[in-house]
Amino acid sequence: MGADQMVAEIKDVNLSYMMLAQQMLRADEAAAIYRLGISQDVARIVESLTSGQLLKMAASSMLLCRFRFDDRLIMELLASHGKDRTMSQSHAAILMAGQPAEAMA
Amino acid sequence: MRNKSILSEAREIRLATELIKLGARLQILESGTSLSRERLCKLYKEIKGVSPPKGMLPYSTDWFASWQPNIHSSLFIDIHRYLIAYTDVRGIEAIIKSYQLYLEHIAANQLECVLSLTRAWTLVRFIDGHLLQTVPCTKCGGYFLVHTFELYSNHVCGLCNIPSRAGKTRKVTQAAAETRAQLSAA
Numbered sequence: 498m499g500a501d502q503m504v505a506e507i508k509d510v511n512l513s514y515m516m517l518a519q520q521m522l523r524a525d526e527a528a529a530i531y532r533l534g535i536s537q538d539v540a541r542i543v544e545s546l547t548s549g550q551l552l553k554m555a556a557s558s559m560l561l562c563r564f565r566f567d568d569r570l571i572m573e574l575l576a577s578h579g580k581d582r583t584m585s586q587s588h589a590a591i592l593m594a595g596q597p598a599e600a601m602a
Numbered sequence: 603m604r605n606k607s608i609l610s611e612a613r614e615i616r617l618a619t620e621l622i623k624l625g626a627r628l629q630i631l632e633s634g635t636s637l638s639r640e641r642l643c644k645l646y647k648e649i650k651g652v653s654p655p656k657g658m659l660p661y662s663t664d665w666f667a668s669w670q671p672n673i674h675s676s677l678f679i680d681i682h683r684y685l686i687a688y689t690d691v692r693g694i695e696a697i698i699k700s701y702q703l704y705l706e707h708i709a710a711n712q713l714e715c716v717l718s719l720t721r722a723w724t725l726v727r728f729i730d731g732h733l734l735q736t737v738p739c740t741k742c743g744g745y746f747l748v749h750t751f752e753l754y755s756n757h758v759c760g761l762c763n764i765p766s767r768a769g770k771t772r773k774v775t776q777a778a779a780e781t782r783a784q785l786s787a788a
Contacts (some may be wrong), residue, residue, distance in 0.1 A: 527689040527699050531681060536688055570742055583711045587673055588761040590707055591744040594680035598688045 504558045512555035514562045518543050519551070534565050534593070536600040568592065611637070615645065617694070622646055624701060624719045628654040634694040659720055663733050666725065666747050669760045674716040675725055676746045676759075678704045679736060682726065683745075697723055 498506075521529035522544045530540050546554070554561065566572045566589075574589040614635040621631055622645065631642045646654045666675050682700040685691055691699055701722050708715050717725075725747075728734040736745040739759035746759040 525699075527685055527691045527696075528703060530689050531684055531703055537690070568743075583713055584673075584761065584764075586711045587677055587707070587713070588742070588744070591673075591677050591680050591746070591761075592742060594677065594684050595738075595743070595745045598684075 507558060507560055508555055511557060511561045512552070515543070515546070515551050515555055519546065530598070531594075534596070534598055536598040539599060565593065565596075568596070618642060618645055619649060620698060621694075621719070622649045624698065626723070627659060627720045629659050630694075630720060630723050659724060661724070663728055663749060665721070666728075666734060667749065669765060671716055671721075672747055672760055674704075674713075675721070676736070676744075677707065678717055678722050679725060679729065679747060680745055683736075697726055 518529070518533055521532060522540050526540060526544070530537060533540070535543075566575065571589050571592050574585040574592070577585045614637050618631050618635050618637060621634060626634075628639070628642060628646065631637070631646075632639060635642070637645075643654060665671055678700060681703050682696060685696050685700055697719075701719050704717065704722070705715065707713075725734070729736075732750050734747050735750045737748050737754045737757050738745055739762055740756055741758050741762040744759060744761075746757070748754055748757065
């Protein structure tokens with residue numbers, strides 16, 4: 498994959514991510530805050546972005562979303578292909594629900 | 603108490619409808635809304651087609667301590683706590699939201715729905731009444747339900763330390779035996 502193509506794909510992902518996040522927040526704010534793992538002030542900003550602002554943000558060559566599992570254990574649980582996969586999914590969900598939300602600095 | 607405003611009554615009926623669809627018992631409806639018992643009974647019959655079940659709600663805190671229920675209810679209460687901490691939803695609304703998110707998790711992972719809405723509601727009341735509390739597991743750091751006033755300085759959760767007979771209920775063993783029989787017959 499060339500560098501140009503990579504940047505183009507990053508922009509695509511950014512736009513899909515921002516649009517999905519906005520849609521989720523508009524449909525059901527509380528559930529979206531849980532799913533996205535963000536705090537309410539971030540949610541309010543994302544919700545109020547205009548299409549123009551959204552496009553400008555998405556045009557960045559950096560990814561706007563990042564890994565939510567800083568915790569090594571969550572990573573291992575989510576990636577596990579062991580016998581009790583469903584149980585490790587539940588375990589990961591419990592750990593992720595216990596993590597603090599991403600807040601504005 | 604008689605409701606004067608039609609708009610607020612409409613709101614309460616919608617709330618009660620949602621609760622009934624999720625499987626709430628009459629007692630939850632009575633505490634969550636200010637509609638009369640008679641009207642709630644009628645609404646229940648209209649939605650479910652049967653009279654609301656009579657009798658007491660499950661009141662045991664020990665149910666939450668056994669292995670599978672503990673995992674499911676810990677997940678529910680962690681979602682609930684997250685919503686209370688980071689959003690504006692409170693009270694019965696918060697319970698409905700967290701229960702819906704819990705159901706989604708169950709559906710996404712094809713798990714058995716262990717925690718009913720009634721249990722979830724009683725769980726929140728147990729937490730408020732300090733009968734149950736959550737403590738972090740010393741191995742994974744996740745929050746799990748335990749009885750209050752017991753010693754948990756070294757709590758290890760049921761997922762880090764899975765008991766040997768966990769999940770091996772009579773039903774599961776039977777189902778496994780049936781599939782084995784089917785395979786050998788084929």
